[in-house]
Amino acid sequence: MGRPRIRVVVDNDLGGDPDGLVQLAHHALSPSVDLRLVIGSHLRPGDPFDSSDATADNAAALAREVLGLAGRDDVPVLAGSNVGLTDRRTPIRSAAAEALVAEAMRDDVDTPLYVCAGAGLTELASAWLIEPRIAERLTLVWIGGPEHPGLASPPPGAMPIEYNLLIDVLAASVVFGDSAVPVWQVPRDAYRQTLVSFAELQLRMAGQGPLGARLFAALDGVRTTAARHGFDLGQTYALGDSPLVLLTALQSGFEPDASSSRYVLRDTPAITGAGQYQAVPGARPMRVYTHLDCRLMVEDLFATLQLHARR
Structure with missing residues (x-):
């Protein structure tokens, strides 16, 4: 495969929905990726997942476990802040935010840097407030934000503020x-496309060594917990953080880009305190992904786990 083509920093709430653990494992096993740093980020207060697991420290511990099963103990893992921003001009100076700045400001590499965020944006906002020049040296790929007017409608019963955005609305606003910062956004209508069946997961993930078994147990545990509380997940699960892998590791060979998925360009909107978009005509362009190549994403995940289990 040669040397990795891209650098990646993963920033995710790995103590919450275990789709982030799947994404992390997939990135860690992707040969085109130089995984530079994993940041465990916090969940919001009152999150439906167990509040004892909502800390950035727990997210970092789970990251180390999954990376160990993937044979990637070489990847640095840091816990981010356990709280969101309180002031749009004041960063939270965590070791994670400082490490993100250091990676972005390196001048000894020329591979593109992607910050792959599957939760709130506390650490990236803090890193930019510490050193605004990082905006010229990285691309944010973010799973989060509500549907854009004219592109999609919210699903029935949708939360007033999208889940990942709600973790730290102020950070996203910054x-x-x-x-x-250049933004590639996978909003709610796009990440909800990433459905796999539990039958697929049981047959093609659960038996793929200790890593596959651990990932399946985490996903199946959500179904079991939901059922215990009277909520039926049905027979599918959304691997909503896996587009972070699709749009980075699985880019095309020639003219590298996320060419198998579709996006529209929009002026980057402001985000209000109520978690809604506010149009800013003439703002920098951003990518809003509208259709994801779930076949490539899921098939590569299963094949990658199988190959790893054979080693």
Whole structure:
């Protein structure tokens, strides 16, 4: 395969929905990726997942476990802040935010850097507030935000503020509205496309060594817990964080890009305190993904786990 083509920093709430653990394992096993740093990020207060697991420290511990099963103990893992921003001009100076700045400001590499965020944007907003020049040196790929007017409608019974955005609305507002960070967004209508069946997961993930078994147990545990609380997940699960792999590791060979998925270009909107978009005509362009190549994403995940289990 040669040397990796891209650098990746993963920033995810790995103590919450275990789709982030699947995404992390997939990135860790992707040969085109130089995985530079994993940041465990916090969940919001009152999250439906067990509040004892909502900390950035727990997310970092789970990251180390999954990376160990993937044979990637070489990847640095840091816990981010356990709280969101309180002031749009004041960063939270965590070791994770400082490490993100250091990676972005390196001048000894020329591979593109992607910050792959599957939760809130506390660490990236803090990193930009510490050093605004990072905006010229990375691309944010973010799973989060509600549907854009004219592109999609919210699903029935949708939360007033999209789940990942709600973790730290102010941080997202800083990244979108104040910074010049390039954004590739996978909003709610796009990440809800990433359905796999539990039958697929049981047959093609659960038996793929200790890593596959651990990932399946985490996903199946959500179904069991939901049923215990009277909620039926049905027979599918959304691997909603896996587009972070699709749009980075699985880019095309020639003219590298996420060419098998579709997006539209929009002026980057501001984000209000109520978690809604506010149009800013003439703002920097952003990508809003509308259709994801779930076949490539899921088939590569299963094949990658199988190959790893054979080693």
